[in-house]
Amino acid sequence: MSTTSSTPPVGEEVPQAPSDEGPGGAGNVGPSDAGLQPARLVLGVLGIAVSVWLIGNLFLAFAWYPQWFFDSKILMGVLGLVVGVGGAALLFWFLNMAIEALPRRLEHGVMPYAFLLPGFSLIGLMLLFPTVQTIHYSFANRDSTAYVDPIWANFTSLFRSGDFWSAMFNNLLWIAIVPAVTVSLGVVVAVLADKLSSASEKWSKSFIFMPMAISFVAASAIWLTTVYGYRPPGEPQTAALNAIWVNWFGQDPASWLDIDTARLNSILLMVILIWLQTGFAMVLLSSAIKGVPEDTLEAARIDGASEWQIFWQVTIPQIWGTIVTVFITVLILVMKVFDIVYVLTNGRNNTDVIANMFFREMFTNRDAGRATALIVVLLVAIIPILIYQVRDFRKQEAMR
Amino acid sequence: MNAGRLKDGRQRSPVSMVTMLLLALLWTLPTLGLLVTSFRSRDDALNSGWWSAIVNPFGTSWTFSNYTEVFERADMGNAFLNGIVVAVPATIIPIMFAAFAAYAFTFLQFRFKETLFIIIVAVMVVPIHVAFQPLLNLFGPNGLGIAGQYLAVWLLHTGFGMPLCIYVLRNYMSSLPYSVVESARIDGCSNFQIFWKLVAPMAMPAMAAFATLQFLWVWNDLLIAKLFLSNDNTTVIVKLQQLLGTQGQGAELLTAGAFISMVLPMIVFFALQNFLVRGMTSGAVKG
Numbered sequence: 001m002s003t004t005s006s007t008p009p010v011g012e013e014v015p016q017a018p019s020d021e022g023p024g025g026a027g028n029v030g031p032s033d034a035g036l037q038p039a040r041l042v043l044g045v046l047g048i049a050v051s052v053w054l055i056g057n058l059f060l061a062f063a064w065y066p067q068w069f070f071d072s073k074i075l076m077g078v079l080g081l082v083v084g085v086g087g088a089a090l091l092f093w094f095l096n097m098a099i100e101a102l103p104r105r106l107e108h109g110v111m112p113y114a115f116l117l118p119g120f121s122l123i124g125l126m127l128l129f130p131t132v133q134t135i136h137y138s139f140a141n142r143d144s145t146a147y148v149d150p151i152w153a154n155f156t157s158l159f160r161s162g163d164f165w166s167a168m169f170n171n172l173l174w175i176a177i178v179p180a181v182t183v184s185l186g187v188v189v190a191v192l193a194d195k196l197s198s199a200s201e202k203w204s205k206s207f208i209f210m211p212m213a214i215s216f217v218a219a220s221a222i223w224l225t226t227v228y229g230y231r232p233p234g235e236p237q238t239a240a241l242n243a244i245w246v247n248w249f250g251q252d253p254a255s256w257l258d259i260d261t262a263r264l265n266s267i268l269l270m271v272i273l274i275w276l277q278t279g280f281a282m283v284l285l286s287s288a289i290k291g292v293p294e295d296t297l298e299a300a301r302i303d304g305a306s307e308w309q310i311f312w313q314v315t316i317p318q319i320w321g322t323i324v325t326v327f328i329t330v331l332i333l334v335m336k337v338f339d340i341v342y343v344l345t346n347g348r349n350n351t352d353v354i355a356n357m358f359f360r361e362m363f364t365n366r367d368a369g370r371a372t373a374l375i376v377v378l379l380v381a382i383i384p385i386l387i388y389q390v391r392d393f394r395k396q397e398a399m400r
Numbered sequence: 401m402n403a404g405r406l407k408d409g410r411q412r413s414p415v416s417m418v419t420m421l422l423l424a425l426l427w428t429l430p431t432l433g434l435l436v437t438s439f440r441s442r443d444d445a446l447n448s449g450w451w452s453a454i455v456n457p458f459g460t461s462w463t464f465s466n467y468t469e470v471f472e473r474a475d476m477g478n479a480f481l482n483g484i485v486v487a488v489p490a491t492i493i494p495i496m497f498a499a500f501a502a503y504a505f506t507f508l509q510f511r512f513k514e515t516l517f518i519i520i521v522a523v524m525v526v527p528i529h530v531a532f533q534p535l536l537n538l539f540g541p542n543g544l545g546i547a548g549q550y551l552a553v554w555l556l557h558t559g560f561g562m563p564l565c566i567y568v569l570r571n572y573m574s575s576l577p578y579s580v581v582e583s584a585r586i587d588g589c590s591n592f593q594i595f596w597k598l599v600a601p602m603a604m605p606a607m608a609a610f611a612t613l614q615f616l617w618v619w620n621d622l623l624i625a626k627l628f629l630s631n632d633n634t635t636v637i638v639k640l641q642q643l644l645g646t647q648g649q650g651a652e653l654l655t656a657g658a659f660i661s662m663v664l665p666m667i668v669f670f671a672l673q674n675f676l677v678r679g680m681t682s683g684a685v686k687g
Contacts, residue, residue: 059551059554060544060546060551062549062550062551063544063545063546063549063550063551063552064545064546066549073481073482073485073550073633074481074485076485076550077484077485077488077489077550080485080489080550080551080554081488081489081492081493084489084492084493084496084554085492085493085496088493088496088497089496089596092500092592092595093592096590096591096592100590109510111504111508111591112504112508112509112510112513113504113510115500115501115503115504115508115591116500116501116504116505116516118497118500118501119497119498119500119501119562119566120501120516122494122497122555122558122559122562123519123520123523123559123562123563125555125559126531126535126555126556126558126559126560126562127523127526127528127530127531127559127560127563128523129534130530130531130532130533130534130535131526131530131531133533133534134530134531134533134534137533137534144533144537189420189423191416192413192416192419192420192423193416193420195410195413195416196413196416196417196420200417200420203424204420204421204423204424206673207424207427207428208423208424208427209673210427210428210431210666210669211427211431212616212669212676213616213662213665213666213668213669214431214620214662214665215619215620215621215622215637215640215661215662215665216620216622217620217622217637217640217641217644217658217661218620218637218640218658218661218662220644221434221640221643221644221654221655221657221658222430222431222433222434222658223430224644225433225434225437225450225654225655225658226429226430226433226434226437226450227430231446235446236446236447236448236449237449238445238446238447238448238449238450239449240433240449240451243449243451275427275430278427279427280680283677283680283681284680284681287677287681332525332527335527336527336529338622338623339622339623342622342641343622343641343644343645344644355529358529359623362532362533363627368533371533372533375527375529375530375533378527378529379526379527379530382525382526382527385525386522386525386526389521389522389524389525390518390521390522393518393521394518397514400574
C-alpha cells in the first residue's frame, strides 16, 4: 500500500499541501504527512460505497432470489461466510485508505471512529434501535399502529392480571434459588476437585462441565426422558423419579411437572438449569481457588485455624469477586429463562415466567403491545444489574 | 487450570473422592440414559427403564431405527445442514467487525473512548428480547422481506454477539505488548497493516475463545431460530422442540433427535475446551 502512513502525532507539522499524485505517488517516503490526497480519498470512498453495496445486495439476494444460488444451502452458507468475512476486510481496507488520504491531523481524529463504525452500526441496528422501539411499542396497540388510550394501558392491564403476577413470582423464585444454588454447588465442586489427584480432578471436572455444551431444549429432552417422565399406573415406569417413587415407596406414579404444590414443578425445572450451569460456575471458581496464594492458607494453618475456618475466612473472601461474577452471570440468564419452561410445560400449572409469557403474547396472541410491555418490565428489572456491571468495570479499569 | 501447585504431597481425601465420584455420576447419568434409550427399540424403551439396558445390555434389543426414522420423518438431515449454515457464518462474521473495534479501543486514542466502551459493557446485559418485535417488523414482509431466511439470523447473531466479542477481544488485546504496535507505527505501517499483520494473529486465542462460545450459543439457540427461520430453513434445536411436543406415536424419535442435536456441540466442546474456559473466564456475560 504505500507511501503514506499514519504515525503517532509526533514530530514535524508538514504543511497541508494538497497532492494529487494518487496511490503510489513518489515524493513522500516514510511516515511524513502528505496532506490531503484527493485521488486516494475518492478511490477509498468509492471502494467503501461499492463494497457496502455489493455485500448488501449479495446478502439480500440470498434471501430474495435463492434460485440464483441453485437453492443450494451449502453454497449460500459458504458464500455467506466468504463474503461476510472478505467483504468486511475489504470494507475496512477501503475505510483505512480513504482516511489515510486525509491530512494527518484529521486522519488521527477520524480513524478510531471509522474502525468502530461498522461494529457500532450493527449494535445500533440490532440492539439500541430495537430497545427504543420496544419501549415505544409498549405504549401502542396490538399491531403497533396507534397509541393505546390511556398511554400506559398495556402496563395497567398487565399489572391487573393474575397471570402476570404469577409469572413474576415464579421469576423471583428462579432468581432466589438458581443463582445461589449454582454458585454454592460450583464452590463445593471446585473445592472438592482441588483435593483430588490431578488426573481425577481433570476427569471429574470434565463430566460436570460437559452439560455446558447441551442446549436447553436437549437438556429438557434428557430430563424428561430419563428422570421426570410419567406413565399411567400399571405400566412400567421408565423414568427414574417415578420408578423410585412407585417401586421403592409403593406410591402411585405422579406426573411431576404438573404438581404445583409448593411450586414443585417449577423447582424441578430449575434443577435442569442448575445441572446445566454448575460446570460454568465450577470452572470459574476453580481457577479462582487455585489463584489463592498458598502462603495465606499456610499462615492460617500455623495460627491453628481449622480447615473449615480457613475455607470461610481465608478462601471465600479471596474468591468473593469471582463468586459475584458467576452469580451475576447466572442471574442474568435466569431473569430471561425461557426454553426449559416453554418446551416442558409452556407455563401450565403455575410454571409461567416472564419470557415465556412474552413469547405467548407475541407469537400466539399476536399482541405486540402487551408483549413489549413485558420486555420493558424485564428491562427495568435489569437496570440495577446494568449499573452494577458498569461500576464494576470502572473499578477494574481504575486498577489496571 | 494449574496454578503451579503439585498434586502430590497432600493428603488423600476420601470424602472428596467419593463425593466427586457421585457428583460426576449424577451429572453424566441423565445424558447416558438418553444415549442408551435412543438405541433401544420403542417396545423395549416402553417396557423397562434406561437403567435396565445399562445393567443388562444383552437383554435389550438394540437398534438404529430411531435414528433412521428421525432423519426420514422429522427432516433432521436438512435441519442439521441448516444448523451448520446458520452457525458458521454467525460465529465468524462478528469477529471481523469486532476485532477492528477492539483494536481501536486498545491502540488508538480518541474522545469519548471510555463512554463508548461503557456502552458496550451496558449493552452486554440488555436482554436480546428487546430486539424481537421491532426486528420482526423490520425484517418482515412489510420491511426488508428477509424474515425466514438465513440472512435474518446471521444479522441477529452478529449484532447480539458483537458487544461480547468486542469486550473479550479488547480485554485480550490490552494484554499484548504495546511496544510492538508502537514500533510498527514508527516503521510506517498503516493501522490496517498493523491490525492485519500483527494484532489479529496475536489475538487468535481470544478469537477462538469467543468463537467457541458463540458457536455453542448459536447452535443451541431456540428463540431466534424459531422466530426468524422458516420451517424449511430451521435448525435442529427447533425440530427437537417440535418433537418434544409429540405424544404417543413418534415419541421414541425424541431421544435420537436430542442426541443428534448434541453431537456437534459436544465435538466442539471437547476439542476446544481450553478456549471455551478462556472465553468464560474473560467475562462472558450475554444478555
